[in-house]
Amino acid sequence: MIPFEYRRAADAQEAVATVAARPDAVFLGGGTNLVDHMKLGVAAPHMLVDVSRLPFTEVEETPGGGLRVGAAVRNSDLAAHPLVRQRYPALARALLSGASGQLRNTATTGGNLLQRTRCRYFQDVTTPCNKREPGSGCAAIGGWDRHHAVLGASEHCIAVHPSDMAVGLLALDATVHVLGADGARTLPLADLHRLPGDSPERDTVLAHGELITAVELPPASGMTRRSTYRKVRERASYAFALVSVAAALDVDDDSGVVRDARVALGGVAHKPWRAGRAEDVLRGAPATEESFRLAAGAELAAAEVRDGNAYKVPLARNTIVAVLRDLTEARR
Incomplete structure (x- = not known):
């Protein structure tokens, strides 16, 4: 020790x-x-x-009808909170998909967001890893790459971000409250995590000493109340996602046209991945399986695969389509 x-x-x-x-x-x-x-x-x-005993353990309604979640709220408590379950089911389902019951009872909201993007090589100190030791190389490139990134990777790192909660929050347009030596600031969750580029050792944009104090969810809507999360993994519990999808869909009841869409992916990139290209294709399109496949294809067109992880592209495409189809059928 x-x-x-x-x-x-x-x-x-x-x-x-x-x-x-x-x-x-x-x-x-x-x-x-x-x-x-x-x-x-x-x-x-x-x-x-130790920041676990700081007074950041509450889930509170904001004046506009959103929720402010303290950074020390435990994952289990957040998943079970009645307002989260009613208004933001994608978040509740994402939390319950993560880790095990014992870990969810201990893990915090802030800590979940700041867990390391990693793979088996990062956790094996006998192998080279640019994330663990910058400049040493990436053992996953040319090695065992079944669980690795197909979007946003670089020649320096192909690991994927492991959080389920972060994917749910991303699809719900959450923001993060941070306190640092220079004071407090707020940033969109979408801007918190980094792609690896040439400095994969940095998982987030936070400066050393900046502390997450809370996560805020925007006011609930009919779309967020019908949101969902689906995780595809190799075993039923305690496994990282091969691919995951969090989504919310607003479809006009009269025309059947998608008014708005939010889609986020897990298990495919170094950070939780907001599927902006897919959302652009969906808005104004009919809520049909054909549209869903076109949207998924647009998002995954930039995918770069390796020998072991090529399966992730069709898996992600089919999961996106299935989730959007389920959301469309649920509103009927």
């Missing part, structure tokens, strides 16, 4: 100041990802600043 210092923050400002002043310090929430990586030798922080 590598020695480290543990400190429990009295408030958010103290937590931020402490971590910002120490390049070798990190925040500790539920610890379900960080502690694993410390045990594996992947992470070796010299200081853990």
Whole structure:
């Protein structure tokens, strides 16, 4: 065990100041990802600043009819919250698809968003990994690549982001509240995570010492109340997505034309992937299987596959179509 210092923050400002002043310090929430990586030798922080007991444990309605979710809200509690289940079922289903019951009881909202984008090579310190050790190479390229990215990858990293919750939040246009040494700021969830480019060691745009304090969902609508999430995986539980889809669809009852659509994908990229091309094709198109296939094809046209992960393109296409078809049939 590598020695480290543990400190429990009295408030958010103290937590931020402490971590910002120490390049070798990190925040500790539920610890379900960080502690694993410390045990594996992947992470070796010299200081853990515990933020799990800060007053960010509430789910509150906002004045406009949305929800503000504290960063320390446990995944199980958020999935079971009646307003989440009623107004944002895609989020509830995404949360319940993630990990195991024991982990959901411990994992926090903020920590879930900040878990590392990773693959088996990242967690094996005997192999080269640009994410773990910049400049060392990517063992997945030319190696075992069955679970790896088909969208937005680079020559430096082809790992995929593992969060189910983040995909659900992305399809719901969530925003993230952050506190840093320079004060508070808010950013769209879509802008939080990064594609790997030539610096895959950076998973997010957050500066060192910035702390997620809350996630905010916009006011609920008929579309968000009919949203859903589907995860395709190799076993029934405790497995990352091969492909996942979160979607919300607004279809005019008289004309059968799609007025609005939101689609997000998991298991296909280094970050939760907003399917903007698919959404553009869907808006103004008839809510038919043909339209859904055209939309999925437009999104996946840029896919770059490898020997082991080529199956993800037809799997993603068929899952997108199935989810949109289910949402269309559910409104009847």
